[in-house]
Amino acid sequence: MYTQILIAGFGGQGVLFAGKVLAYKGLTEEKQISWLPSYGPEMRGGTANCSVIVSDTPVGSPIVSVPDILIVMNLPSLDKYESAVTKGGCVFVDSTLIGRKVERTDITAHYIPATKMARELGIPTLANMIMIGKVIKETGVVSMDGLRDALAKTVSAKHQDLIDANLKAIEAGFNYAE
Amino acid sequence: MAKVLMKGNEAIAEAAIRSGCRHYFGYPITPQTEIAAYMAKRMPKIGGTFLQAESEISAINMVYGVASAGLRAMTSSSSPGVSLKQEGISYLVGCDLPALIVNVQRGGPGLGGIQPSQSDYFQATKGGGHGDYHLIVLAPASVQEMADLTAKAFDLADKYRMPAMLLADGTIGQMMEPVELPEDMSGPKYDKPWAVRGTENKREHNIINSLYLVPEQLEVKNFERYKKYAEVEKNEALCEEYMTEDADVCVVAFGIAARVSKNAIDAARAKGIKAGLIRPITLWPFPSENIAKMADRVKGFISVELSMGQMIEDIRLAESCKKPVKLCNRVGGMIPSPEEVLKAIEDMEGGAF
Numbered sequence: 001m002y003t004q005i006l007i008a009g010f011g012g013q014g015v016l017f018a019g020k021v022l023a024y025k026g027l028t029e030e031k032q033i034s035w036l037p038s039y040g041p042e043m044r045g046g047t048a049n050c051s052v053i054v055s056d057t058p059v060g061s062p063i064v065s066v067p068d069i070l071i072v073m074n075l076p077s078l079d080k081y082e083s084a085v086t087k088g089g090c091v092f093v094d095s096t097l098i099g100r101k102v103e104r105t106d107i108t109a110h111y112i113p114a115t116k117m118a119r120e121l122g123i124p125t126l127a128n129m130i131m132i133g134k135v136i137k138e139t140g141v142v143s144m145d146g147l148r149d150a151l152a153k154t155v156s157a158k159h160q161d162l163i164d165a166n167l168k169a170i171e172a173g174f175n176y177a178e
Numbered sequence: 179m180a181k182v183l184m185k186g187n188e189a190i191a192e193a194a195i196r197s198g199c200r201h202y203f204g205y206p207i208t209p210q211t212e213i214a215a216y217m218a219k220r221m222p223k224i225g226g227t228f229l230q231a232e233s234e235i236s237a238i239n240m241v242y243g244v245a246s247a248g249l250r251a252m253t254s255s256s257s258p259g260v261s262l263k264q265e266g267i268s269y270l271v272g273c274d275l276p277a278l279i280v281n282v283q284r285g286g287p288g289l290g291g292i293q294p295s296q297s298d299y300f301q302a303t304k305g306g307g308h309g310d311y312h313l314i315v316l317a318p319a320s321v322q323e324m325a326d327l328t329a330k331a332f333d334l335a336d337k338y339r340m341p342a343m344l345l346a347d348g349t350i351g352q353m354m355e356p357v358e359l360p361e362d363m364s365g366p367k368y369d370k371p372w373a374v375r376g377t378e379n380k381r382e383h384n385i386i387n388s389l390y391l392v393p394e395q396l397e398v399k400n401f402e403r404y405k406k407y408a409e410v411e412k413n414e415a416l417c418e419e420y421m422t423e424d425a426d427v428c429v430v431a432f433g434i435a436a437r438v439s440k441n442a443i444d445a446a447r448a449k450g451i452k453a454g455l456i457r458p459i460t461l462w463p464f465p466s467e468n469i470a471k472m473a474d475r476v477k478g479f480i481s482v483e484l485s486m487g488q489m490i491e492d493i494r495l496a497e498s499c500k501k502p503v504k505l506c507n508r509v510g511g512m513i514p515s516p517e518e519v520l521k522a523i524e525d526m527e528g529g530a531f
Contacts, residue, residue, distance in 0.1 A: 020183075020354070027183050027356055035183070035354040040292075060441040061434075062353045065515055153183070 001056050003141050004064040008049035008081055009073030009094075011039060014128035017154070018071070019050035021132055021166075025142040025150040026054040034062035047076065054141055069139055071131050073097060073114075092135055094127060110138055112176055118169065126169035133173020144174065181356035186324040186346065187212035189357050190280055191220070193325035194252055197332045198364040199278070200226035201244040201251040203237040205259060208292040209348035210282035213254040234259040238266030238279070245275040246386040248373025250332055254280035256348075257298050258289055260306075267341060268307030272388025274372075274403070276335035278328070279313070280344045282351040283484075285511040293511025294348030296433060299488035302345045303462040310400055312407055314342040314414065315461040317432040321355035327459070329363040336368040338410055345461060347484065349434040349513065410463055417465035418457040421447065425454030427526045428472045430493050431482035432458045434513060439482050442519035446527075453523045461489070466496035473497035477529075480522050482506045482514060502526075 005022065009015045016037050023035040032055040039048040051064035070085050071092045072078040078091075078098055085091055090108045096115035112134050114127035136144055147170060151163045184192070191213045194202070202217040214230065221228035231237035237253045244251035255263065260281040270277055283298050285291040302315045314334045316327040324346060331342035374384045390396035418436075421443055422428065431439040436457040446453040456472065458465050469479070478501045481490040487505040494503050506522040508514045 023354060024183055027181065033183065033354075033356055036349065037352055059355070060444070061438040061516060062349065062355075063438070063513060063515075 001054070003054045003069065003139075004067050004086075005052040005054070005069040005071070005141065006049060006064045006067035006081060006084075007052070007071040007073075008047070008077035011046045011048040013048070013073045014125065015048045015073060016050050018128040018132050019052045020154045021129070021150060022052050022054065022142060024153045025147060028146060028150050029142060031055060032057060032059050034059040036062040036064075049077065069135060069141065071135060073128070073131065075100070078102070090139060092131055092138075094131060096127075110134060111178060112173060114173065117172060117176070121168065121172060123165050123169055126165060129166050129169035130173035130176070133170035134176055135173075136170070137174045144170075181358050183354050184321055184357050185212055185352060185354050186318070186321045186350045187282065187352070188216050189321045189324040189359075190254070190328050190344065190346075191216035192359060193328040193363055194278070194332070195220060195224065195226070196359060196361065196363040197250065197329045199250040199252050199332065200224070201241075201249060202227065203229050203231050203240040203251070203253050204255065205231055205234045205237050207256045207259045209284055209294070209351050210254050210256045210280065212351070213280065213282075234262035235266065238263040238270075241277050241279075242266055242270055242273075242275065245270060245277040246273070246373065247375045248370035250276075250278075250336075252278035252280065254282065256282050256284045257286050257295065260298065260301070264301075264307035267313070268309050268311065269388050270341045271307070271311040271313075271403075272309065273386045274339045275341065275386070276332075276339055277341045278331050278335060278344065279341060280328075280346065283345065283347045285509065291511045292348070294434060294484060294513060295509065295511060296347055296435065296484035297486070297488065297509065298345065299461065299483070299485055302343050303464070303492070311403065312410075312462050314338070314340065314410065314463075315345050316342065317345050317459060317461050318350055319433050319436045319457060321350070321353065321357045323459075324350060325357055325359055325363075329365060333365040334410075334414060336370075337366075338406055339372075340406070345433075347433050348511075414460060415463040415465045415467070416459040417468050418455075418459060419468065420455040420457065422454035422456060422472060424452050425472070425475070426452040426477050427454070427480065427523050428476045428478075429453060429455045429480045429482055429519065429523065430458070430469065430489065431455065432461060432489070435482045435484055438514055438516055439519050441516035442523060445516060445520050446523045451523060451527045453527075458489075464492045464496065466492070469493055469496035470498070473500040476501060478502040478504065478526050480504050480506050480519070480526060482519055482522075484513060485509060
């Protein structure tokens with residue numbers, strides 16, 4: 001298995017954090033991992049994306065240019081990266097923020113109203129984790145077992161109280177039926 | 179030993195601490211600021227010094243001071259900041275002091291951009307400041323190597339009594355990978371009888387100085403230094419060879435360019451093209467012998483660089499222009515894709531020089 005994942009959205013949506021959760025989870029499963037952020041100089045706004053590779057063999061280039069899994073959290077990201085997805089790959093779309101459908105027919109598209117769901121669950125900043133839950137369900141790139149341990153490593157020491165909220169979001173995404 | 183996930187920049191900082199460095203001086207600049215942030219957090223807890231200087235020039239001169247006392251010291255910056263440090267680096271060389279300078283390169287010239295680059299190769303390997311000199315230059319291609327080569331740089335600097343540079347790039351600095359860090363990375367201990375840390379009235383004063391107004395004496399200093407450089411060149415050149423045994427086309431690349439090139443070589447092999455890679459781990463000394471040996475067997479070389487073609491000159495010198503050397507490059511913060519490198523390999527295999 002050599003899975004290349006690209007997560008893209010606006011700065012502030014937790015795009016880099018979502019990638020870190022997958023990376024730490026992969027690490028606990030003794031997979032080979034790389035995580036590479038790409039963003040501009042802004043703290044919020046602007047575009048942010050991150051490349052994650054989860055593999056059984058050593059990781060070559062950490063830059064994902066042809067993703068197997070694309071997670072998009074805004075329209076410009078879908079417009080920019082839809083054509084890059086490998087044939088037979090998967091796209092996960094936050095359908096609260098992206099009005100249009102995926103145009104390509106040689107890839108599988110999943111639509112999750114993640115931003116709306118997060119708001120309704122009282123965890124408005126965790127749409128990213130809802131997306132990750134759905135990705136785990138549909139692709140099995142990492143497993144749900146032991147997710148709490150991986151989150152404990154990803155979440156900074158002063159925010160450990162937010163682990164439960166993150167788990168709740170991931171489970172909501174995992175259980176979401178389209 | 180458990181593997182942990184770390185950013186390349188953090189791995190440098192932690193490895194420096196485990197190598198016995200207790201003095202860090204820096205000034206923030208993207209994409210290496212995590213090094214300073216990490217040091218700011220850790221150094222006060224272990225009795226070390228973290229100091230954010232008022233400028234890069236100031237930071238390198240603080241390194242100069244600590245190195246004079248015979249202690250391990252380092253500074254880090256990115257391209258524009260490393261340009262500012264050049265005067266201090268030349269002084270360190272002129273006083274034969276060990277120290278570590280980290281350059282996590284970004285695109286230039288000028289303020290350039292904040293995305294990765296390798297366009298400080300000339301500056302790092304050919305001097306950079308004024309006067310005749312070299313630095314030992316190490317080029318990590320993974321987060322693990324960010325740590326391992328930091329420890330190696332401190333060791334070589336002490337061993338040869340000269341500054342060493344870790345020449346990384348924004349990608350390796352910003353990416354996270356699993357890394358294993360031994361508890362103690364400090365390596366062999368070296369006597370430093372030249373250090374200025376008090377005579378206790380038992381010996382003559384040590385003097386750390388780079389000013390020699392008598393030309394005969396300054397000439398001798400330069401000759402002696404180049405004798406030392408010849409030793410370094412003989413003993414310390416290091417590279418990784420990947421699928422070179424039967425290669426027809428030899429790619430030469432370091433750092434992030436080598437990571438991309440490996441993907442391209444795997445793709446070329448899958449198409450039946452015999453491509454291989456020489457990845458210099460030391461840029462100075464340059465692994466010239468490995469390249470010279472390949473020159474008799476391959477159709478040609480491809481230098482993959484994030485610059486307008488700097489290392490390519492060292493490749494040509496190493497293989498004495500026996501075979502063509504083509505450049506495959508992107509600049510300004512762009513990175514060549516595996517597909518671009520594969521095309522260069524296919525062109526050379528097909529006889530397009």
